[in-house]
Each structure stands twice: as C-alpha cells, then as structure tokens.
Amino acid sequence: MSDMLKTGATIGILGGGQLGRMLSVAASRLGLRTHVYEPSANPPAADVAHQLTTASYEDEAALRAFAETVDVITYEFENIPTSALDMLESLRPIRPGREALRVSQDRLTEKTYLAALGLKTAPFANVESAEDLEQALSTIGAPSILKTRRFGYDGKGQSRLKSAEDAAQALADMAGAPAVLEGFVNFSHEVSVIGTRSADGQVACFDPGENVHRDGILHTTTVPARLNASQRMDAVLLTANILNALDYVGTMGVELFVTPEGLIVNEIAPRVHNSGHWTQNGCAVDQFEQHIRAVAGWPLGDGKRHSDVVMENLIGDDMDRVGDIALEPNAALHLYGKAEVKAGRKMGHVNRVQGAVKG
Amino acid sequence: MSDMLKTGATIGILGGGQLGRMLSVAASRLGLRTHVYEPSANPPAADVAHQLTTASYEDEAALRAFAETVDVITYEFENIPTSALDMLESLRPIRPGREALRVSQDRLTEKTYLAALGLKTAPFANVESAEDLEQALSTIGAPSILKTRRFGYDGKGQSRLKSAEDAAQALADMAGAPAVLEGFVNFSHEVSVIGTRSADGQVACFDPGENVHRDGILHTTTVPARLNASQRMDAVLLTANILNALDYVGTMGVELFVTPEGLIVNEIAPRVHNSGHWTQNGCAVDQFEQHIRAVAGWPLGDGKRHSDVVMENLIGDDMDRVGDIALEPNAALHLYGKAEVKAGRKMGHVNRVQGAVKG
Structure with a gap:
C-alpha cells in the first residue's frame, strides 16, 4: 500500500477521553503522532498525544488550525456537530466517513438502515408526540423502552415502560427530544463483535465477547462468548455486512442480543468500543491499532485471539x-489518568488473562 | 502500599529515545504522566509524553524546573553526567539509585563488583597505557577485546585483538580513554534476564531470552532461550543477587554467556533493555510497566510468559x-517514530508471537 501514512505523520482525533488516549498509544506503536481536539481542559488523551487543541466544536479557526496540522481525521465519539464535520471534511479526509456518523447518530435512522440490510432489530417506532407513542404502543406493546433518538449512551436518555400506563412519564423523561420506542427483546445474553475495515476493503473481526451490564454501564466482557458455531459465524458475517454497506474505514462495535430465534442487532458504534478493550491483552494487534491501521491506510493486523480474557470496567x-x-x-491494568473520581465515571479497566488459547 | 504514586502523578524520565517512549506508554496504563528531559530536539518519547524539556544536562535551571514538576526521576540510559544527578537527587528521588549507575557506568567497576558478588565474568584487566596492555595480554592472552571503560554501547568503543600484534592499533582505537581488556569467552550462545525489583524489595524476573547480534547490535531475542533447568534457575538467581546487592529499584537487563562451565555475566544495564522488548507481546505486564511500577512504588505485576516470542530489531x-x-x-510492530533513517539506527522492532505457552 503506497499510501500508508509514514513515520511522523499525524492523525487528528476528535475527542480526548480514554478511547482517544488508547488510540494515541496505538498510533505511537506504528510510528505515528496524534493531535487531539477536545473542548474540555486536561483530557485523558493529552497525557499521550503529541499535540492537544482545547477548543469548542464551534470554533472555526481552531478547527481549521487543527485540520491543517494533521494528515487524516478520526474520532472517538459519534456526536460531533455537523457544522464542525463540514468544515473539517473540506480540509482533510475523515475516517470512518460521514455515512457511518449519519446512520449512528440517530437511533431511528440506524434501526431503519439495519433493517434495510436485512438484519434483525428489536421492533421500533418513531415517537415525536403523545399520539405517536400511543400508536407505537398499540403495535409494539409493553414492556418496551423509549429512547432519545440522539445523544444517548451508557443508559442515559432512556425510560422503561412496564405498561402503557407509564407512557406519560416516559414521554416527559424525553424532555421534548425526538425518541424511538423499542420493543422488549427476550434475549439470553448480549455479545458484541468488534470489526475493522481497511481503506481498501479488507475486513477483520475479533472474536465476539459476551457483555454484562450493571446500572446501564458495561461491567464485564468475557471472551470467548457463549455462542455456537453458527451464531459465531452469523455474528461475524453480519458485522462484515454492515462494514461493507457503509463503505466503512476503521473499527466498529456491534452489540447483539442472543435469542432462540437468532441474533438481533441492538446498536452499532462507529468507533473503538468498550467491549473491545479485552483485545489489548488477548491479541497481538488490538482494536485500537486496527482502527489506526485502517485510518492510516495500512493493511489490518492479525487480531487472532491468543488468550482468553475477562475485561472488567473500573467505575467510580x-x-x-x-x-x-x-x-x-x-x-493487566489500564487506567485513564482521570484525577477526579465520580460515581458512574469510567476510570479504567482490568484485563484478566485467563489462559492461553489451545492449538 | 500507601506510597504508590496515584493517578495524575508524574514520572520524570532522563532521555527521550525509544526506551523513554515505551516507558511513557507504560506509565499511561497506570494512570501516570511522564515528563521527558532530553537534550536533542524532537525525541521519540515526545510523541507520548505529557511534557518535554529540551535542554542540556549542564543546564541547572532546566534541571531544577524539571525536577520540580515530577514526583520521582528515572532514566533510559546510564551515562548521565554526575553533576546533573547530584542536582536532581537533591530535589527528588532517583530510581534506580546512584549505586547502580556508579557500578554500571564503568566496565572496570562493574566487573569488579560482579566478581566480588561471586559471579563469573570474563577475565579482565585495567588498561590505561601500553604497559598496562602488555601486562594484561601476558595474563589474559589473545584473542581478547579492548573496550573503553565508559560510554560504550552497541559495539562502539571496542577493538578486537586477534593476537598481541594488534595491541598498538587497539590502544589507538581507544583514543586515550581508560579501557579494560576482556578475555575471550568460549560461549555457545548469549541469553539475558530482565529482572525488576520493587521499592519494598520484591523481585520478579521474566523468562530468559536468547540473543543474536549482528554487527555488534542486537538482532533477535528468542523466548524461551536454550537453557536447561539448572541454567535457567542460575540465571534468575544471579539476577536477583545483583538486584538485591545494589538495593535496586526498577528493571535491569543482565546479559549472560552460556558456557559448558556455567553462566558468565557479560554486562548489566540499569534500565529497561532491548532484549526485553519481547515482553510487550509475551506477557500481561511487560518490562516497561514493571519498571514504572517499581519506580512509582507499586507492587510488581505478573510477568509470566503467556506466549513464545521472537523479537527482531528493525535497523536502518x-x-x-x-x-x-x-x-x-x-x-506486532513497534516503531519509534524516528523520521530519519540511518544505517545502524534502531528504528523499531517486531514481536512475532510464536504460539501460546502450554499449560
């Protein structure tokens, strides 16, 4: 690949949290520098980035100056304002591309997109009013979950409906934001696939991990996940399907519910993903390096699992x-350098290596 | 350990080469920051350090300002001027301590020290003049190697004597520097042990690696090394012996010649070591993190080898x-971010993971 970024080239990263921090470390292994753009002061990624810009996503001059120092731009979170992306994209390539952001920034768009690909999702309906919600409940029923279409993460912006009587409260919880009602899925467990697609279309997926949540936040990911051979194959193929459909370049997390009727796609994240942190100690090349390789025009590395791992998040x-x-x-500890401990805040994680994979 | 450095604390690193770079990455995993002090502009470690000081080791104001921003000081190379160490030590703890530097900065002192510990070394003699060299050759004989007592690395500052007739040329090669004549050791192969000692005296050694050199520079390290059980035990025990004798805090590299008569200590390096780079992909906790743990007052991590690895240096x-x-x-690639390729320059390394360790 003649257009591989070379030693000393710089990757711009939008967002300076722990994902940006670990992306910076991965970039350093390939001889590449990072420039992190983050509105908040003193972000975790600053400890290991070559350069830091502290400015808002509305600051056009700062965005322009940032773009002019980098060779390519990527991001650690999906909710970047459209105006900032427009400006940046006029100056440098953004990877993964805008289509992945457009689809994943809005739950309704995402579910519609996935369904159009032939993938199973929970039943869903658009809710912008009390009438919409009444209509949605009549087809989807309860229990169900009302979620804001945008800006939800770690269980935020969600309201559970045990019965239709909870409708008014759930709608009030949305505070006027457009929402989507999702039907309840009777799943045995959740797994996720971390997949990467390179600039020339090569796809590689890590072994699926099994996720356990607590209080709406990921608690542990265990690899290997409980999946039979056909489920495992299905999980990887549907991830490749999504990556190819989006003409995606980079690493993506795909959360799946395991049900007797097959795998149901819960959501996709167009970035490295908490449920892929186990790869740091289970593979020669981890999810962060795969992402950097893709973004930098490199071939993907070998993400074969050499060890079984249980990842546990360290929260608050x-x-x-x-x-x-x-x-x-x-x-293997991985702390994020966050000085202030807060309840519910992701402070680090530990990968417990369970033993070598045989054969 | 109540005096473990906490999230946000800063480790000062003297030297900004690839070792400082990989130490910075390891520090980030423990939530710690680094401040790198390096006389040359734009050093490899700057890409991943929180802070960088570009100043000479004679700049007292810069040294003082550096020390005042950090909690503890360590180094990536042993040839730091004594005056700088004196200044720094008056302000912050230096780990590993001065004794390790005193011993390892001078080949004669080092060999004398190791011999006094009861360890086997090559026969050696001090050489400061033609008379000294004649006298040394009469007891040690040829073939032998004349080496400068200080500042030698990667085969620099060395001259081989095939016979006593090479004496004049060898002495001229030293350019007046004090030297030591080392007798030829008939060894089958070289191995090295990377050992770490914590601030409270805990010792942990990685599995010995087997080293192959080319043109005086490390070419490959293969783990496991060819050693029988008693040699393996001896290698680890003698490393612990050295670490304890020096009241050492940090990671050390110990190079050993394997001979039919036993292990002979070639040299020690009071720092992380090129022959320990395999640990990045063979263990849950690598040599860089063990060093940072020791320096930061943490307990050592589990450096058990989970995979066999062959490390190859990428030179020029x-x-x-x-x-x-x-x-x-x-x-698994590890590049150092050096823009300029030069013959003999260490540009990176690759760890080829050979398969899981059974059992």
Missing part, C-alpha cells in the same frame, strides 16, 4: 481496589 | 520491510 470508587488488582496474577 | 533500512511485516500473521 472501583478505583479503591486498584492496589489489590495490581497484585493479582494475570491482571 | 529494515524500515523498507515494514509494509510486508504489517501483513504478517502474529506480528
């Missing part, structure tokens, strides 16, 4: 346990 | 092969 005062975890055999 | 125009290596299965 889980940090009190770091001294003990540091003593555990087979434990 | 080996960089032309990066595109091919990026395509190899099981290959």
